[in-house]
Amino acid sequence: MYEIFQKYLDEKAELTQAESERIQSFAIIKKLRKRQYLLQEGDVWKYDAFITQGCVRTYTVDEKGGEHVNSFSIENWWTGDRESLMLQQPSRFNIDAIEDTELILFTHENFEMLCKEIPGFNNMVNAILQRSFIAAQNRIQASLALTAEEKYLNFVNKYPSFASRIPQTMIASYLGMTPETLSRIRKQTAKK
């Protein structure tokens, strides 16, 4: 499965052969079965994690047991809890697999070392962070300005592949509404 990450690197970063090999030497392959946790609330997150196959969700659980999905991540994207990682504090988030999933992990020390050693890698990492931040801003914007129906249409438009592979309950939670409301919205919009 490393080839998928290698291809990603080839596309996104300018690296010499030696640098590529150095990066690979620190990669840890990890497989998750559907429903398996990658991170549980209370644990400290210690990795930078790239998904080569599958899909995970990041969510919190409130006192009443309600789950609130913060994000979905699929193949060719990164996952983890940056706050827990940076501050080395217990995470408020859970991350688990929605499908059987394969990841490549780097311990944060190794990852930081690679960033310091390899400018091309560092640049790629920064570019990813920029994009993540922009995406988060847009999500905030949507949550403030859109109605439930608009949020759903916006979501489907932005991530067409997600609607089919992720259970509606989770999408509803991600959009900040109940599954019932999402079900009714889908019925409504299907008519049009």
Add this chain to the structure above:
Amino acid sequence: MYEIFQKYLDEKAELTQAESERIQSFAIIKKLRKRQYLLQEGDVWKYDAFITQGCVRTYTVDEKGGEHVNSFSIENWWTGDRESLMLQQPSRFNIDAIEDTELILFTHENFEMLCKEIPGFNNMVNAILQRSFIAAQNRIQASLALTAEEKYLNFVNKYPSFASRIPQTMIASYLGMTPETLSRIRKQTAKK
């Protein structure tokens, strides 16, 4: 006013005297009067902007004329529209001054050049981006999981100084509720 930025740099970045001076040589001082725009929807944002004094808000306007506040930024923080900057596309956001405000601007070309030239500066910029991303994640989390009252208490707790200097209408918008609702919540919580 440059001293304020200089102090920030001294605290946050490891720089030689020469590097500090080089950074300063590209700084553009800008003053905004209350209500004055820094960025208007439709314009392309071209700077990295640091606030030395005052307060701005970043917001969108919907078709019905409703304003949705995405963020507040005060002295010792950065502002701008990263999406517009990165993609060089017209911004969906407005940024204007809530108080008379002073900023330091760097054109993005100069800023990028400084990042490339000066590793200590680059590291600082990345650290800021990390923190911004973490803050955005937490905001998403709060918007999904909290009630209106909890959102307000969380906001006051996190940014105690904001409640007194920013009009309630804008805070309400930032929290995703109407000014009336915020007014009632404040009345409620004052009792307790």
Add this chain to the structure above:
DNA sequence: TCAAACTCTTGATCTATATCAAGTTTTTAC
């Protein structure tokens, strides 16, 4: 300094979405 323009508050009413409940379909796991 005074009128116009905001800002905040409070009350009455409305509505989008939540909650509760029950039935149907789909998926999972032995």
Add this chain to the structure above:
DNA sequence: GTAAAAACTTGATATAGATCAAGAGTTTGA
């Protein structure tokens, strides 16, 4: 292959927060 569990739908009802309206303070600017 089948029973149990999970996911989705639909209807009835409830509610948090929105909207509308009007009055009291406060700020702004000629």
